[in-house]
Amino acid sequence: MVSATSTKRTGCPILLLLQLLIQFTAAVASGIGSIATLRFDPVVLHDLSEETNRTISLIAEFDRDAFVKSGFDRNQWELRFSSLDENVASALTTVEYFNSSSLEDTNATLVLRKDFQVYGNLIGKTGVEVILTTVDESKTSSNHSEYMEVTNDGQGNVISSTLDVWVTRNERGKFLTKVFVATLVVLITFANILMGCELDLNVVLETVKKPVAPAIGFFTQFFIMPTLAYIIAQSIFVTRGLSSFALGLFVTACAPGGGASNYWTILLDGNAHLSITMTFFSTVASLVMMPLWMHLLGKQFLDGYHPEATIRVPYTKIVSSLMALVIPLLVGVGIQKWKPNVAAKARKIMRPYIVSVLVFVIAFGAYANSYMFFLMTVPALVGGLLLPWCGFMFGCFTSILLRQPPANVTAIAIETGIQNTGIAILLLKFSFPEPDADISALIPVIVASFTPAPLLLGMLVHRVIKAMRKGNENSANDQEQGMNKESSPLEVIHSSSSSLSTRKSYLPKTESDSTLSTRPMIKDFVDCPLLKGAPPNMTIEEQMEVVSEILSDVLTPGVVPR
Structure with a gap:
């Protein structure tokens, strides 16, 4: 009878299934996630510099009674440390093992303290994930990536937590940037003095009295460029969740014309007086236009930043840019008036000097900001390329449609496409902490890097055409001189030294003006x-x-x- 009953019980599949379900539920309820917590000291790591490491303390706390009751005190435990983005930061400690003897008993709580190191590779944001599991659990898992998807949900013998890591520029990089900026200020100041030696204030006043060309430049600078940047940002960056890049591009487009536009205008034989006039007025106008555009459209790109983040316009930098332009120009004008010989020599060296300054900006600037090459992505390159190149194109076409002379077309196109990226970068640095500011500043740097390419090509084509025209003119002059030599009686007189030996020496140039005037x-x-x-x-x-x-x-x- 007993045997029959036993056989009958073991043969009931529903009862067996219920027993298994009860056992599974009990096991889940007593999982490590329900009795343990993981935390870090410090809680976040937001000041890790490139090429440096920091030691972080991991603190694991277990409920002592539940830990013993669940039998976890008999297990071997494993801690795994892994970075979510190895390009930004790495966990130098990868695996740590411990057992219950490593736990410290404090007030009914078992505490484990483990130190691990995090190394900063490149500026950016990432996280270091720590996974706590039993050794048996880790051995049965064939793929470590499974742990990355496990969260502290109170189920199973796996628990994880993530340390927030921000990597900023190291001191060496910051020092290089300071040296670059200081050197550039000196070079640009001297270049502006040289430009002042060639500046004619009367021509500038005539340009202001007939402000058609400056008005065209204002329209392309502060209406076409921000609209163009907004379209590019929405199409390329926002759709990919790159809000920081979108903001960097839009801020760059709202910045006034850069001082380099004056140099390129001179090298391309454009209207330098118009270029300087537009640079001055666009910088003044940016005091109003930049806050206006930031209020209208700039706030849309603040997703991903701190909720209390605000865009602050660097008014001091804008005013200092005005002073850096106007004061050296006035010094050059003074040299031109009171020291004309010095001004004449300055005009001779101005173009070679400007070329050397531009080469310095490109070469040393790329070296000082070399870290940004590692941050560049295809969308960032495309967006940073489109803005200045489209700016040149729209500035050129707009001025041609409005029937401006070629010299003005060159000046307006260059002024439209070249932005004062220094003001854009400072706006981002004033508004956001590192590394957000440096990441957003990537776009202004890309824009500045791609700006010279079409201008260098244009300068090369311009020089070739100019040389060809000069060669054709020289050839025509030679032919004309040859014809004159065959037919002109004056040439016969000049070559007949025997018949005119007493007549070939004529009036001296030292004759007084009073005598010659009669x-x-x-x-x-x-x-x-x-x-x-x-x-x-x-x-x-x-x-x-x-x-x-x-x-x-x-x-x-x-x-x-x-």
Whole structure:
């Protein structure tokens, strides 16, 4: 009878299933997640510099009674440390093992303290995940990536927690940036003085009195560029969740024209006076236009930043940019007025000096900000390339449609496409902490890096065309001189040294202006190369007689001068 009952019980599948379900539920309820917590000291790591490491303490706390009751005190435990992005930061400690003897008993709580190190590789944001599990659990799992998906949900013998890590620039990088900026200030100040030596304030005033070209530049600078940047940001960055890049691009487009636009305008033979005028007025206008655009559209790109983050316009930097432009220019104008010889020499070295400054900006700037090359992505490169290149194109087409002369077209196109990225970067640095500011500043740096490419190509094409035109003009002049040599009686006079040996030396250039003013015809002949080297003892009457004889012979058809 007993045997029959036993067989009957074991043969009931529903009862067996219920027993298994009860056992599974009990096991789940007593999982490690329900009796343990993980925390870090410090709670977050937001000041880790590149190429440095920091020691972080992991604190694991267990409920002592539940830990013993569940039998976890007999288990071997494992801690795994892994970075969510190895390019930004790495966990130097990867695995740690411990058992219950390593736990410290304090007030009915078992505490484990383990130190691990985090190394900063590149500026950015990431996290270091710590996974606590039994050794048996880790051995039965064939793929470590499974742990990355486990959270502290109170189920199973696995628990995890993530340390928030921000990596900022190291001190060496910050020092290089300071050296670059300080050197650039000195070089640009001297370049602006050289430009002032070539500046004509009367031409600038005429440009202001007829402000059609500056008005075109204002429209392309503060209406077309921000609209263009907004479209690019929404199309390329926002759709990919790259809000920091979107904000960096939009801020760059709202910045005034950069001082480099004046240099490129000179190198491309544009209207330098118009370029300087537009740079001045766009910088003044940015005091109003930048806050306006930030209020209208800039706030849309603040997703992912701190909820209390606000965009702060660097008014001090804008005013200092004005002073850095105006004061050296006025110094150059003063040199031009009171030291014309010095100004003439300055004009000769201005273009080679500007080229050397631009080379320095590109080379040293790339070296000082080399970390940004590692942050570049395809969307960032595309967006940073489109903004300046489209700016050149729209500035050029707009000025052509409004029938501006070629020199003005060059100045307006360059002024539209070149932004003052320094103001954009400072706005981002004033508004956000590191590394958010550095990450957002990547776009202004990319824009500045891609800006010279079409200009260098344009300068090369311009120089080639200019050289070809000069060669054609020289060839035409040579042909004209050849024809004149065959037919001009003056050339016959010049080459007939035997017949004119006593007549080839004419009026000296040292004749006083008061004497020559009464004889305008003779004064004209003084400047002719045919009349050089006259003996000092020749009187005016003798000189007039020589000239009269030459003119009589020359103007008689078919007669060769004696």
